[in-house]
Amino acid sequence: MSVLETPRIYFKGQVTWDPITSNNYNFNYDEDTGETIYPSVIDKVKKFRAQAITQVGTQGNWNPHGTHRVTFFDSAVCGFDVGAGTNTNDHFMNAAVNLQGMLVDLEPFGGISSQIFFDTMCFGVEGGYGIFASRTSRMHDRYINFARNSANSMIAGVASVVWQASFSKADGLSINAFDSFALQRLSDALKRDDVLGLTVRFNAYRTIYFDNPELTNKSPATQAAAKELIKKLNEGGFQPNPARSLLVGVIGLWREGEPPHEPGDRALIQDANSPLGSAWVRVDSASLVIDLSNSVPEVDKNLAKQDLGTLSIVAVEPTSQAVTNLGSLPYSQYDRSAYEATAGIVTVSISADAVQALTGQDIQIRNSQGDQLLAELPLRGIPATPNLYLDEGDQVTARFQVYQRGVPVSARIALQLYQTDAAGDPPSKVMQVTTDQNGGLTVPITAGAGSITAYVPSFNALDQPTNGINPQVNTYMYVRVRPADTSLAQLPPTWENVYVKVLANWNAMAPCMDNWLRLDDPVQVKAYAAILKRLTDPANFESFLFMPVTRDMSVGQRTLLYNFLDAPAVKSLLEAETETIPSFAELSRSMRRF
Amino acid sequence: MIRLELDQLSDVTDAQSMLQKAIGVEFGTLPPYLYALYSIRPGTNPQAEQLIKSVALQEMVHMCLASNILNALGGSPQLNPQKYPGPLPGDIGPDGTPLTLHIYPFSKQAMEQAMVIEQPEDPPDFPVRELMLAASPKRAVTIGQYYAALDNFLSTLPVTDWKPGRSQVVDNQFFPGQLFAINSYANAHKAIQEIVSEGEGSRQGTEYDPLDFQDDIAHYFRFGEIFYDKVLTKDNDPQGYTWGPERLGVDWSGAYPAITDPAEHDFSKDPPEAQAAQKACNQAYSAMIAALQRALNGEDGALGEAVRAMFDLRMAALHAFTVPLADGHTVAGPSFIYTPIPTGGNA
Numbered sequence: 001m002s003v004l005e006t007p008r009i010y011f012k013g014q015v016t017w018d019p020i021t022s023n024n025y026n027f028n029y030d031e032d033t034g035e036t037i038y039p040s041v042i043d044k045v046k047k048f049r050a051q052a053i054t055q056v057g058t059q060g061n062w063n064p065h066g067t068h069r070v071t072f073f074d075s076a077v078c079g080f081d082v083g084a085g086t087n088t089n090d091h092f093m094n095a096a097v098n099l100q101g102m103l104v105d106l107e108p109f110g111g112i113s114s115q116i117f118f119d120t121m122c123f124g125v126e127g128g129y130g131i132f133a134s135r136t137s138r139m140h141d142r143y144i145n146f147a148r149n150s151a152n153s154m155i156a157g158v159a160s161v162v163w164q165a166s167f168s169k170a171d172g173l174s175i176n177a178f179d180s181f182a183l184q185r186l187s188d189a190l191k192r193d194d195v196l197g198l199t200v201r202f203n204a205y206r207t208i209y210f211d212n213p214e215l216t217n218k219s220p221a222t223q224a225a226a227k228e229l230i231k232k233l234n235e236g237g238f239q240p241n242p243a244r245s246l247l248v249g250v251i252g253l254w255r256e257g258e259p260p261h262e263p264g265d266r267a268l269i270q271d272a273n274s275p276l277g278s279a280w281v282r283v284d285s286a287s288l289v290i291d292l293s294n295s296v297p298e299v300d301k302n303l304a305k306q307d308l309g310t311l312s313i314v315a316v317e318p319t320s321q322a323v324t325n326l327g328s329l330p331y332s333q334y335d336r337s338a339y340e341a342t343a344g345i346v347t348v349s350i351s352a353d354a355v356q357a358l359t360g361q362d363i364q365i366r367n368s369q370g371d372q373l374l375a376e377l378p379l380r381g382i383p384a385t386p387n388l389y390l391d392e393g394d395q396v397t398a399r400f401q402v403y404q405r406g407v408p409v410s411a412r413i414a415l416q417l418y419q420t421d422a423a424g425d426p427p428s429k430v431m432q433v434t435t436d437q438n439g440g441l442t443v444p445i446t447a448g449a450g451s452i453t454a455y456v457p458s459f460n461a462l463d464q465p466t467n468g469i470n471p472q473v474n475t476y477m478y479v480r481v482r483p484a485d486t487s488l489a490q491l492p493p494t495w496e497n498v499y500v501k502v503l504a505n506w507n508a509m510a511p512c513m514d515n516w517l518r519l520d521d522p523v524q525v526k527a528y529a530a531i532l533k534r535l536t537d538p539a540n541f542e543s544f545l546f547m548p549v550t551r552d553m554s555v556g557q558r559t560l561l562y563n564f565l566d567a568p569a570v571k572s573l574l575e576a577e578t579e580t581i582p583s584f585a586e587l588s589r590s591m592r593r594f
Numbered sequence: 595m596i597r598l599e600l601d602q603l604s605d606v607t608d609a610q611s612m613l614q615k616a617i618g619v620e621f622g623t624l625p626p627y628l629y630a631l632y633s634i635r636p637g638t639n640p641q642a643e644q645l646i647k648s649v650a651l652q653e654m655v656h657m658c659l660a661s662n663i664l665n666a667l668g669g670s671p672q673l674n675p676q677k678y679p680g681p682l683p684g685d686i687g688p689d690g691t692p693l694t695l696h697i698y699p700f701s702k703q704a705m706e707q708a709m710v711i712e713q714p715e716d717p718p719d720f721p722v723r724e725l726m727l728a729a730s731p732k733r734a735v736t737i738g739q740y741y742a743a744l745d746n747f748l749s750t751l752p753v754t755d756w757k758p759g760r761s762q763v764v765d766n767q768f769f770p771g772q773l774f775a776i777n778s779y780a781n782a783h784k785a786i787q788e789i790v791s792e793g794e795g796s797r798q799g800t801e802y803d804p805l806d807f808q809d810d811i812a813h814y815f816r817f818g819e820i821f822y823d824k825v826l827t828k829d830n831d832p833q834g835y836t837w838g839p840e841r842l843g844v845d846w847s848g849a850y851p852a853i854t855d856p857a858e859h860d861f862s863k864d865p866p867e868a869q870a871a872q873k874a875c876n877q878a879y880s881a882m883i884a885a886l887q888r889a890l891n892g893e894d895g896a897l898g899e900a901v902r903a904m905f906d907l908r909m910a911a912l913h914a915f916t917v918p919l920a921d922g923h924t925v926a927g928p929s930f931i932y933t934p935i936p937t938g939g940n941a
Contacts (some may be wrong), residue, residue: 073771211766237899
């Protein structure tokens with residue numbers, strides 16, 4: 001199943017991350033209400049922007065002029081495997097891999113609910129060798145590994161993460177193979193009835209900030225870099241400060257029953273003291289294909305992989321605990337060179353008997369001393385919508401599918417479903433639930449007031465989120481409920497109301513918007529009414545250009561905005577002061593804070 | 595076809611002059627490309643819009659890379675905004691008559707002009723080594739050949755002529771992977787290879803490959819796709835590629851009814867709104883140049899100011915294309931008239 005099946009094509013390169021970071025802090029943003037927290041009532045947007053700049057030095061707010069853009073660069077196809085081992089001899093080699101999207105955290109204060117909203121992903125150029133994929137669904141991150149590279153201790157530089165999205169044949173996926181053997185094989189495989197399309201999985205690692213790989217948290221050099229950024233920001237213009245990561249990735253088949261957005265293969269989960277991050281395995285007719293893209297840590301800034309000696313792969317019979325040796329992985333198969341050549345995917349030949357036995361046994365990876373590093377958790381509950389956005393009052397049914405050793409279960413399974421707060425702290429609630437006869441779990445959700453919560457399925461003590469969500473262990477679904485703000489919808493659609501109650505939130509938080517539309521200019525806003533309505537239309541929620549990019553506008557705010565945009569342009573409505581005259585409600589509320 | 599005058603190269607000063615001319619050429623292509631780009635009505639011609647925009651952005655990158663080389667050789671880049679209609683700096687044309695660049699709205703004419711600007715020499719007739727050693731004092735060469743001659747000469751400069759870390763524009767904020775510091779001949783060679791291949795494609799034997807160093811389509815062929823309304827497609831014929839059969843999807847009627855060469859138009863007879871729109875465009879254009887001038891000479895943060903001004907120019911242009919002139923029918927985009935901004939203030 002999945003990208004671990006052949007044919008598959010490897011790529012590697014770099015990616016820039018340019019999120020606005022001002023909403024990452026609870027002193028700037030209320031993630032329940034989606035509202036900006038202003039430092040003052042008078043000139044609140046101006047002062048918020050100024051404060052955000054100050055926070056570069058005081059609070060680690062490293063990118064107040066971000067744009068949320070994600071851009072692949074220097075990324076190209078670097079190898080393929082059609083079932084006969086890794087090969088680099090093909091016309092498709094070196095084809096550019098392009099992705100441009102928007103990085104958005106469903107839960108902005110943490111880093112385990114990130115998404116990339118995008119429209120297309122391209123391998124190669126139109127008219128030439130290529131794979132052209134229109135979005136079927138957004139890309140999600142999962143399994144963040146906070147121990148990937150302790151030598152790169154700068155913000156999230158220590159971590160790596162798995163990104164995945166799948167592209168349906170029904171959404172216009174196309175391959176121009178010409179005489180490329182790799183593409184021909186992929187194109188042929190795509191024609192099979194049970195192949196839904198293609199899956200792209202990539203691992204982002206070695207993230208650097210301020211364009212300086214030598215920086216570490218709180219070091220004098222980092223403080224100096226922050227000072228330089230503050231100076232630039234204060235001098236004016238548009239001053240983004242994107243981070244960048246290395247990436248290795250793979251594109252392969254997406255078969256029926258496989259989760260589109262995260263690995264659904266057999267899961268080898270990190271042991272508590274293991275240096276290895278979690279991995280995934282597919283058992284073929286004569287081999288094990290192991291995805292170590294997120295597993296083996298680097299030990300320095302030069303990206304040398306930790307040498308754990310020869311790793312052994314074993315099968316453990318669950319009842320008797322009898323151990324069968326399946327094969328081994330010498331360092332040369334997981335060192336940096338191997339990692340970059342095949343996106344961390346390694347293949348180990350095994351006997352047909354072993355393949356048969358593995359249908360009921362757990363796979364483990366052990367070090368040369370026999371210590372368990374990774375152990376299979378046979379049951380996994382994977383959400384159909386890993387990051388779910390709701391509006392207050394919505395009633396929906398969320399769904400999880402239970403997989404056993406990488407295959408959808410065809411039986412009723414009892415499990416516990418935990419509910420945590422936005423931070424993924426120890427659960428506040430647990431439900432005993434049972435799936436249907438096909439391993440499907442439905443979870444009715446009635447969206448209350450604005451809030452963020454997470455749902456975490458658990459099958460036994462090994463994956464209970466008793467200490468909160470462990471992204472190396474747990475699968476989970478995040479749910480963000482936007483408040484209804486019905487009172488806002490009732491307000492007269494004056495410019496003052498629209499600006500203060502709606503647009504000021506993003507005018508403060510997103511100075512980059514000045515490049516495209518002055519949100520504090522009623523004439524411009526009115527002039528772009530048709531475009532604004534199109535970009536904020538919930539029907540375009542998945543689009544690259546959807547506004548607000550943070551997907552936190554409430555129904556009430558949108559109603560008020562549309563009432564203004566639809567109203568005839570009345571001069572008196574447009575002339576109200578906005579920055580200097582707060583509403584009475586704001587004055588009242590401002591006296592309840594300090 | 596653009597033909598640049600190639601002088602004999604004897605010392606680093608000559609290389610600096612060549613680089614200054616190259617900066618002028620790269621920058622000089624921007625107004626024609628931007629006018630065509632912004633004159634496309636919203637919602638029409640998405641492919642053409644994307645192609646023109648991609649070329650314009652790469653011309654910006656080329657200008658920055660050429661400036662980086664010049665700075666690395668101890669020079670100081672100067673942006674000298676030219677007038678339109680007019681020739682690119684250094685263009686002497688293939689027959690002694692330079693190409694007069696016009697500011698056309700999105701049209702076949704605009705794309706044809708763009709192809710002429712980017713057109714490579716085919717077949718190649720001018721080995722690089724001969725260029726450098728040529729006894730003839732003046733030669734007329736394509737932009738690609740011009741860079742090739744420069745590259746060859748730079749390879750002969752002593753290491754001491756290179757000043758590492760001097761006033762470099764890098765990709766820490768914009769153009770990831772495309773802008774990099776020039777600290778040595780190796781860096782300069784890489785930059786020139788990228789500039790030439792992105793503009794003209796790459797030469798393989800006696801034929802041109804329309805793909806650049808990243809296997810993307812070179813500028814000349816991107817404009818060709820729009821001009822012919824055909825996707826450049828790999829083919830088994832001896833040429834390797836054909837135009838089409840797939841259409842790109844060009845709708846020439848999707849352009850505003852914009853006048854050509856707005857700098858020659860007398861706006862004093864137009865409605866105040868049109869005059870104000872022109873003023874806003876020219877102010878943003880002037881601010882962009884002022885900030886770019888500082889950025890190319892190493893001022894930290896100035897590129898961010900230039901980019902903001904570029905967005906301001908875009909907004910002003912998009913508005914200008916919707917404001918009728920006195921005839922009530924035609925419109926005008928930016929005239930690209932530069933007015934120096936007093937020093938000391940931010941753009």
